[in-house]
Amino acid sequence: MQLVIFGGFLGSGKTSLILSLAHHLVNREGSDKPSLVILENEIGEVGIDNKVLQAGGFSVKELFAGCICCTLTADLVTTLNDLHEKVQPKWVIFEPTGLAYPKKIIETVNQYGKGIERIVVIGVVDAERWEELTEITPGLIEGQVSSGDLVLINKCDLVEPEALAMIREQVRGMNPKAEILEVSATSGIDTRIWGKVDEGSQA
Amino acid sequence: MKVLKRKTISLAPADQKRHHPSAEDLFHAPGESPAVYSITQAAQFPQVVAGTLVSAALVRCVEGIRDWAAHQRHLVGHIKVFVENENKDHLWLASTGKRINLQSSEGWEGASSANYQVHFTAIIFGPGQSHLEEVVAEHIQRELIALHS
Ligand SMILES: Nc1nc2c(ncn2[C@@H]2O[C@H](COP(=O)(O)OP(=O)(O)OP(=O)(O)O)[C@@H](O)[C@H]2O)c(=O)[nH]1
Ligand SMILES: [Mg+2]
Numbered sequence: 001m002q003l004v005i006f007g008g009f010l011g012s013g014k015t016s017l018i019l020s021l022a023h024h025l026v027n028r029e030g031s032d033k034p035s036l037v038i039l040e041n042e043i044g045e046v047g048i049d050n051k052v053l054q055a056g057g058f059s060v061k062e063l064f065a066g067c068i069c070c071t072l073t074a075d076l077v078t079t080l081n082d083l084h085e086k087v088q089p090k091w092v093i094f095e096p097t098g099l100a101y102p103k104k105i106i107e108t109v110n111q112y113g114k115g116i117e118r119i120v121v122i123g124v125v126d127a128e129r130w131e132e133l134t135e136i137t138p139g140l141i142e143g144q145v146s147s148g149d150l151v152l153i154n155k156c157d158l159v160e161p162e163a164l165a166m167i168r169e170q171v172r173g174m175n176p177k178a179e180i181l182e183v184s185a186t187s188g189i190d191t192r193i194w195g196k197v198d199e200g201s202q203a
Numbered sequence: 204m205k206v207l208k209r210k211t212i213s214l215a216p217a218d219q220k221r222h223h224p225s226a227e228d229l230f231h232a233p234g235e236s237p238a239v240y241s242i243t244q245a246a247q248f249p250q251v252v253a254g255t256l257v258s259a260a261l262v263r264c265v266e267g268i269r270d271w272a273a274h275q276r277h278l279v280g281h282i283k284v285f286v287e288n289e290n291k292d293h294l295w296l297a298s299t300g301k302r303i304n305l306q307s308s309e310g311w312e313g314a315s316s317a318n319y320q321v322h323f324t325a326i327i328f329g330p331g332q333s334h335l336e337e338v339v340a341e342h343i344q345r346e347l348i349a350l351h352s
Contacts, residue, residue: 010326011281011299043280044241044324051285051322052295055308098281129299136278186304 001084003092003116004197005105007144008124009133010098013154015049016185017124018093022058024194025091035090037083039063039076043097076105077112084115099140102147120197123148123178128158130167145174150181150196157184237280238335241324246347251315254294257286258305260346261296261321265303267342268325272300277329284323288316321347 004021006014022036029035040050041063050060063075076094083089096105102121109116123145126133134141145151151171156164164182171180179196183189246257265282272279279300287293292310296303325339 011283011297042324043237043326044239046241046243046322046324048283048285048295048322048324051287051293055287055291055293055295126299128301132278 001080001089001092001116003080003094003109003113003119005094005096005102005119005121006124007096007100007102007105007121007147008098008154009126009129009137009141009144010043011129012098012124012126013152013185014095014098014124015052017122017152017154017183017189018095019053019056020185020189021194021197022053022056022093024189024191025198026058028198029090037061037087037089037092039079039092039094041076041094041096041100043099049095077108080109080116081112081114084113088115101140101143103143106147121147121149122197123151123175125151125153125167125171127153127155127164127167127182130159130163130170134170142174145171148175148178151175151178152193153180153182154185156182157187237326237328238330238332239324239326240332240336240339242322242340242343244321244323244343244347246319246321246350248317248351251317252319252350254288254292254307254311254314254316256350257319258294258296258307258311260350261286261294262303262305264342264346265296265298267346268327268339269298269300269303271338271342272327272329275329277327280326280328282325282327284321286319286321288314289318290314290316292316 006018008014018038022038025036036058038053038058038060040047040060042049047062050062053060061079063079083092106119106121109119125145153167153171168180181193183193261284265284268282269279279298282298284296285293290310292308292314294305294307294311296305323343325335327335
């Protein structure tokens with residue numbers, strides 16, 4: 001299984017981007033066995049994102065975690081191991097809450113997860129709220145950005161090019177290794193971007 | 204109108220040793236953990252109501268909550284709504300405190316129904332839990348009741 005984790009603050013566009021990636025993967029894989037499962041961990045008793053994704057025709061499982069900051073651990077590992085034993089999807093996409101630190105998730109999965117060949121972490125930045133959020137909650141934003149193998153600066157349709165350049169520079173400062181791309185989930189994502197998630201999976 | 208489920212999350216699992224994450228744990232910055240109100244509600248009307256009217260009512264509802272939060276200087280984490288009729292036509296509405304985004308299934312605009320399921324989550328930093336519940340529930344009730352006439 002290839003695990004793709006989307007980290008990013010509340011409302012940054014994780015679910016919107018997952019919809020796009022899921023379409024890309026399903027189209028590319030064709031209609032053989034169930035090749036994609038999406039795991040959702042939402043804040044709030046009622047899942048909204050899982051309904052949005054199910055309406056898109058995807059297979060979604062909800063993880064229940066009582067504590068926003070500890071999030072999951074046990075439930076995520078159990079679910080991943082269960083998927084590995086029973087379903088063996090090629091792809092698992094995981095959307096943690098907007099308050100989660102992806103680093104903690106990666107550590108847990110590396111330690112206890114079975115059958116995971118590769119983990120790709122995508123950091124999602126809300127360009128519209130960048131200034132506000134880096135002021136209010138700098139540690140969390142930096143944690144979410146710094147863990148990304150790929151950082152997507154989302155909602156770039158809503159900010160001026162100069163602001164975007166400044167965001168890019170600050171993101172670069174938080175994560176010198178990652179590829180950083182500017183996107184707009186609601187205007188459509190170039191399939192070449194999802195190709196980056198895909199590449200390496202064919203080996 | 205019948206309330207099916209009215210629950211809010213607690214920050215710690217009931218069956219586990221309680222963990223009270225500090226603002227520092229959550230944010231590494233001053234602040235609080237958010238208040239969360241999350242509800243599924245059946246909206247049943249005596250007559251069919253057009254999807255477009257339901258959209259407009261829910262936009263007003265989210266606007267009201269957003270404006271209240273702004274006025275109180277609370278930070279909106281995310282307000283999100285998913286509504287569907289019995290034919291699975293649906294509307295997804297969300298706001299992070301500025302504009303309100305709507306996306307809907309193809310059939311939504313032209314559809315009418317007397318029965319809707321409304322799923323609503325508001326995550327807001329600042330207010331007390333019960334105060335948020337009161338404010339959000341009041342906005343939802345007001346807008347849905349207005350559709351009865
Ligand atoms: N203008 C614009 N709006 C966007 C973009 N991406 C997402 N949105 C909107 O932003 C809102 C939040 O997007 P989501 O995909 O739900 O964000 P999320 O990160 O999954 O949110 P949580 O799961 O609550 O943390 C939705 O109303 C989207 O339609 C974008 O690129 N441009
Ligand atoms: Mg989401």
